[in-house]
Amino acid sequence: MDQLSFIPEELVRTLQKNAGNEDTRCSSSTLEMLRLLASLDVPKELLACMLEMAGFSIHHVRYLAGPLALHRSLWGDVIPTWLKAACMQDRFDLILSEYEQDQVGDYATPTEVLAYMMPASFEAPMHRDYSDLYIWAGNEVMRKHNKLPEGADNFYELIGGHAIEFKTVKTEFHDLSRSIRQSVVKHAAQQGWGKRRNRAKEEALAVVNPVQTTDQPKQGSLF
Template sequence: MQQQTLSDIAQTIKNSKSKGEKILTPNLQKMLKVLASMGMDRKVFACLLEIAEVDVQLVKYLAGPIITGGREWRDAIPTWVWQAIAIDRLDTILEEVDKGETGKLATPSEVLAVMMPITFEVPLSWEWNNVYLWASHTTLIKHKPFPNYDYENLWKIIGTTPIDYKQIQHDYETLASDIRTRVIKNVSSEWGKRLKQKPHKKVNTLKEINAQLSLF
């Protein structure tokens, strides 16, 4: 079923290109998001965005590795966080395509993946603890991974007053920018060049790069 859907999407993209029509229509974006929520590999979406001739930096960001912090606690990151990252990257990229811009920041779920392992190794400063709590809260509220959970009172459950983005903006954006830069830097050089290859070859899923980030 998914394979047929992907074939249909790829053909729709090609047809729109040949007719000079808008490629990533709202309906097509909706289909991509549904497939992402079902756990489809984000590299598949990167291939589709390549066909749509989306900016190469956005394609690389989508296909790039998931950056994590620390060395010993990577496996402690819950499965739902990995899934959230794939969904959030696609959401961010589609939003940037609509705006005609290329952003610089990684998503809150990616910040969470970097900081979570570090919290098991060293205490965080007050400033970085607030960044971690804000990223955690934002990711949990969006994805709601736990059924029947009281997300409306999440700040109270965490045990702190709500953290406003302006409070953590500088530190958060410094980290989020560094993460996105590292994602693009560590992606395979093949991404962004496939459309120039003749004949077009089927793309194999690349092995995830276990990139480590040391910031604290």
Template sequence: MNQQQSLFDVEETIRNSKSQKASEILTPSTRKILQLLTSQRINKVVTASLLDLAGASHEIVQYIVGPIVTQQNGWQQSIPSWVGKAIAVDRLDTALKEIDKGEVGKLASSSEVVALMMPIAFEVPLSSEWTDVYLWASYDALLRHRPFENFKYDKLWEKIGTTPIQYEKIRSDYETLAADIRSRIVKHAAKEGWGKRSSNKNKHPVKATTTESNIQMEQLSLFS
């Protein structure tokens, strides 16, 4: 089954299941197709539109389609392409889990924390506390997505050059930052009109051929 046909199947399934809950519409096979398309860098507008059709919370839809938050200081171009892909995958995984729980989360993923902090780390020295947040987020994102072949991920802390950082140590700072990132993502998407299902049918149509061959960092400064 090719990518284009798979997307048509997903859209048809969702459109024909409007009497069901979003968690019921998004069957295991439908989820696998969405995850496959996301890993192949399909445009996030398509994913957001499909979740919107399925009846997902508009906050979740906004999180899927919102911009990648990064610092505009010239160093954002140094963010590796795998981070953009990781963010798309992480957002979808988070959205599906929240749909199953029937709740809306507050935190962005570790890959999104990396996207914000990397340009800052290149520009100015970080305090020891924020260095730990950045290193933990980098460790978590790398371990989740394993973007490099033949890399010894079991030796990752050794490669980073520090002793393992425990989540409890950085939890307060990390979650404050992750919550701020996600809040800004959702607010930005809301300003663009996402989350209004009555208008989305016209403003955000699902297009089977829409893909992103290169993930572009949408620059929304956390400190603007």
């Protein structure tokens, strides 16, 4: 219950108003309050419930509620805590951005790609294309989350490498980030996220179009 005390009453009232009404979209002020909550490390499960109340798509609810997709490796513990937190923050930001554009995207964030690839980078040398993707993602994430050492402008100068443009890793990024996002959403669906809304829709349809229970055959029936 302590977590709920962080939620503004105005936001709760707005979400309750939107609950069950997918035609009502959140205002910009409501989205800003959601962003603020995410920055306070509110559990993603609670945020996902709030998105569901607000009428976000089932895909977005499942994408937020789902786990981090990590490469299966004995090196899984090399992923720093800040990176895991950044994955969820950036995932939430991406969801809100897509919502504002009335879109449902296909790709995960560069932060999630970096976290997924990090354990694999400790196991064996990667193919050049994926090595470039890993370095590009590292630069994007470290710059965005202020993890570069003081005085450094980018990650490339730290490793003595050349700058990598997105167009050179676009194909690999799209392939891997799409796979990550699909896996996250699928796992959340298996956990039951979104089923409550599906049941609510089924119940609403049953009221509008009740099942015919008469023993009289319908016109045109073969029996």
